[in-house]
Amino acid sequence: MQIPTHCTLCPRACGADRTQALGVCGGGRQVRLARAALHFWEEPCISGTRGSGTVFFSGCPLKCCYCQNFTISAQNFGREVSTRTLADIFLRLQEQGAHNINLVTAGHYLPWVLEALNLAGPGLTIPIVYNTGGYETAEALHALKDVVDIWLTDIKYVSSALSAEYSGAPDYFEVASAAARTMCRMAGPPVMENGLLKRGVIVRHLALPGAMADTRAVLEFMATELPKGGFLTSLMSQYTPFYKAREHKALNRRISTYEYRQAVNLAVELGLTQGYMQEKSSAKEEYTPSFNLEGVEDKT
Numbered sequence: 001m002q003i004p005t006h007c008t009l010c011p012r013a014c015g016a017d018r019t020q021a022l023g024v025c026g027g028g029r030q031v032r033l034a035r036a037a038l039h040f041w042e043e044p045c046i047s048g049t050r051g052s053g054t055v056f057f058s059g060c061p062l063k064c065c066y067c068q069n070f071t072i073s074a075q076n077f078g079r080e081v082s083t084r085t086l087a088d089i090f091l092r093l094q095e096q097g098a099h100n101i102n103l104v105t106a107g108h109y110l111p112w113v114l115e116a117l118n119l120a121g122p123g124l125t126i127p128i129v130y131n132t133g134g135y136e137t138a139e140a141l142h143a144l145k146d147v148v149d150i151w152l153t154d155i156k157y158v159s160s161a162l163s164a165e166y167s168g169a170p171d172y173f174e175v176a177s178a179a180a181r182t183m184c185r186m187a188g189p190p191v192m193e194n195g196l197l198k199r200g201v202i203v204r205h206l207a208l209p210g211a212m213a214d215t216r217a218v219l220e221f222m223a224t225e226l227p228k229g230g231f232l233t234s235l236m237s238q239y240t241p242f243y244k245a246r247e248h249k250a251l252n253r254r255i256s257t258y259e260y261r262q263a264v265n266l267a268v269e270l271g272l273t274q275g276y277m278q279e280k281s282s283a284k285e286e287y288t289p290s291f292n293l294e295g296v297e298d299k300t
């Protein structure tokens, strides 16, 4: 594996020399993890009954001001581990009964992840879930094509004004919409077995307060531009004003019942009924796991 000396792993293409310094995402020369444990708060077809073997990577190329995982994404909390340790973590989660390995925001560690999956070898038989904010390059997706079974991606916004203001990424929709199309093409329609997703794409959208026009635009994109029956929709209502959200007037509250009903009705009208609609009562802070380095041990 070669550590990038002029990093272009994500669309920011910040050019960091990762052998010497951290990039804009917080990624350095070694993988950094905040937690690796069974997790029960993903969509039911991912969490199942035994949990998803979820590996939270520290750092993130997106800069969402409301990130519920800000201690790891923005503040880079975590511990460095070798790729051998990462491979062992995958295998240990499988032994613990995980239905899948769920790589959360791993794109800025792509070469390390590929090496760890390779080191884990054919003994790692459960599906690999790539859980991303959708801000991914075409090159990264193609590099993952043969190892990822399930793409769990976001379409957060259509408006570049919103994505610039809230996530520091004016090109977000251009990038994330292209990524979602590519994922649908690569994975094909969802394959379920005993209520668990084995292969396919879940496209998530988190409804934000005061942004119903953009939620409408996102849902319309999903209904008209992504292949019908080619993915599952996950409409989420759990928005809570974390991190720097309160600095933005519109984000300083949870979404209203009226807003959520509007979003759900629109999804139904548009035929986006294959998937999940979260209860509005899911907007609880306890759904954020504690990032306490559980399961992250470097024995090298």
Ligand code: SF4
Residues within 6 Å of the ligand: 007, 008, 009, 010, 011, 012, 013, 014, 015, 016, 022, 023, 024, 025, 026, 027, 061, 107, 108
């Ligand atoms: S992955 Fe990180 S270091 Fe690499 S281009 Fe993106 S922000 Fe920069």
